[in-house]
Amino acid sequence: MRTAGLVTIALLAAALVYGESTAAELLTADVDGWHTWRTDEPGTVTGMCCFTRDPGAQSQTGCNLDGSRVSYGNGGNCSAEPGHAQIYALMKNGNLTRIRVLSSECPVSTETQLTDHGVISSDKNIEWFSSVIENEQISQDIREEALFGLVQSESDAAFEYIDRLLSRR
Amino acid sequence: MKERALFILSQIDEPEAQSTLLRFAREANGELQAEAIRMIGIGGDKEALAGLGEIYQAGDREVRDAVLEAYLIAGDKQAVFEIAANTDNEEDFEEAVDMLGAMGARDELRELRGRTGMSDSLIDAYAISGDFETLRELALDNSNVELQTQAIEAMGIVGGDQVDSTLVEIYKGAASDEVREAALEGLLISGNDAGVLELYRASDNSAEKKELLEYLVMMDSDDVWTIIDSALDGSQ
Numbered sequence: 001m002r003t004a005g006l007v008t009i010a011l012l013a014a015a016l017v018y019g020e021s022t023a024a025e026l027l028t029a030d031v032d033g034w035h036t037w038r039t040d041e042p043g044t045v046t047g048m049c050c051f052t053r054d055p056g057a058q059s060q061t062g063c064n065l066d067g068s069r070v071s072y073g074n075g076g077n078c079s080a081e082p083g084h085a086q087i088y089a090l091m092k093n094g095n096l097t098r099i100r101v102l103s104s105e106c107p108v109s110t111e112t113q114l115t116d117h118g119v120i121s122s123d124k125n126i127e128w129f130s131s132v133i134e135n136e137q138i139s140q141d142i143r144e145e146a147l148f149g150l151v152q153s154e155s156d157a158a159f160e161y162i163d164r165l166l167s168r169r
Numbered sequence: 170m171k172e173r174a175l176f177i178l179s180q181i182d183e184p185e186a187q188s189t190l191l192r193f194a195r196e197a198n199g200e201l202q203a204e205a206i207r208m209i210g211i212g213g214d215k216e217a218l219a220g221l222g223e224i225y226q227a228g229d230r231e232v233r234d235a236v237l238e239a240y241l242i243a244g245d246k247q248a249v250f251e252i253a254a255n256t257d258n259e260e261d262f263e264e265a266v267d268m269l270g271a272m273g274a275r276d277e278l279r280e281l282r283g284r285t286g287m288s289d290s291l292i293d294a295y296a297i298s299g300d301f302e303t304l305r306e307l308a309l310d311n312s313n314v315e316l317q318t319q320a321i322e323a324m325g326i327v328g329g330d331q332v333d334s335t336l337v338e339i340y341k342g343a344a345s346d347e348v349r350e351a352a353l354e355g356l357l358i359s360g361n362d363a364g365v366l367e368l369y370r371a372s373d374n375s376a377e378k379k380e381l382l383e384y385l386v387m388m389d390s391d392d393v394w395t396i397i398d399s400a401l402d403g404s405q
Contacts, residue, residue, distance in 0.1 A: 133397065134397075134401055136398065136401060140394070143394075144394075147393075148386050151383055151386045159375070159378070159379050159382060162382060163378060163382075165396075165397055165400060166369075166370075166393065166396055
């Protein structure tokens with residue numbers, strides 16, 4: 001228990017020093033709703049966005065994060081202007097239930113509370129994703145969403161991380 | 170009621186019944202005509218089926234589609250082949266070729282390859298009919314890259330071990346990006362994540378690995394998760 005407390009203090013201290021949320025804070029956020037952050041990895045751009053299919057209408061004006069029938073992609077009707085990777089993670093009852101990675105230029109809408117954590121370094125971002133992908137206690141669907149999102153972020157650092165993961169013996 | 174009467178006619182093995190059915194197929198209009206044509210297919214009487222050729226030639230698109238459907242029901246590959254082989258109309262050719270694909274008429278489709286040249290619909294039909302051998306020949310023929318890449322992708326529809334290993338070999342030996350991309354698309358269509366993973370592991374080019382990884386994730390690869398989870402289990 002004491003060790004856990006020290007770790008928490010260390011993470012909080014790091015957050016104060018670097019002025020950004022830590023991976024642990026993001027993952028264990030006790031605030032339900034969508035959490036979003038952006039990475040600033042140089043040279044990394046993605047056009048990922050989406051459109052929502054509604055009966056009789058097709059919105060191409062961006063993503064409704066709460067939508068159940070949403071198509072994602074980086075081409076055709078789905079794409080947005082290239083931008084940095086913008087991560088969206090949905091917490092419900094303290095559990096991570098959905099992950100989306102979109103272009104920071106992709107307009108989104110939601111009726112759910114949205115907490116913006118600002119810009120996160122690439123390392124912290126990878127740390128957060130790895131804490132999901134490598135956590136076998138988290139549902140397989142969410143781990144797959146995390147891996148998919150990480151690949152969609154078009155980040156070199158992300159690919160290096162996944163390559164290391166796949167090369168482990 | 171009329172449709173029911175047509176069905177009963179189709180089941181009577183008498184020349185008068187078949188000629189009455191054929192008369193409806195020739196002289197009726199709209200749905201009744203299409204139904205009469207369909208019933209000739211269900212009845213399967215050879216003379217009545219032969220009479221559909223004339224109705225096809227005189228008919229509009231709906232009538233022609235009904236005749237093709239009747240041949241499909243009767244399993245008359247030769248009649249559909251004759252339409253494809255003798256028409257100058259591109260739409261008629263494509264519709265007939267599609268039907269031959271659905272009928273699994275590999276021999277007839279192979280014969281069309283020599284007689285009428287190639288088209289997208291013919292390659293699709295090779296795929297639908299499961300003709301791996303013909304697609305493989307086309308996939309290895311680099312005299313026309315467009316046809317070659319279409320054939321490579323279409324192999325993915327056929328699927329199976331032979332396709333999987335051929336697509337991996339085509340990818341490895343590709344002389345152009347188009348051919349390499351087509352092989353990757355083929356692997357995606359066939360769902361061969363093991364093949365893509367093999368290519369990923371064999372590559373030492375970071376851009377190529379990045380693309381292969383994107384495909385693996387798109388394919389929702391179980392093999393990737395097996396590696397990840399076994400790596401995690403090993404490190405615990």
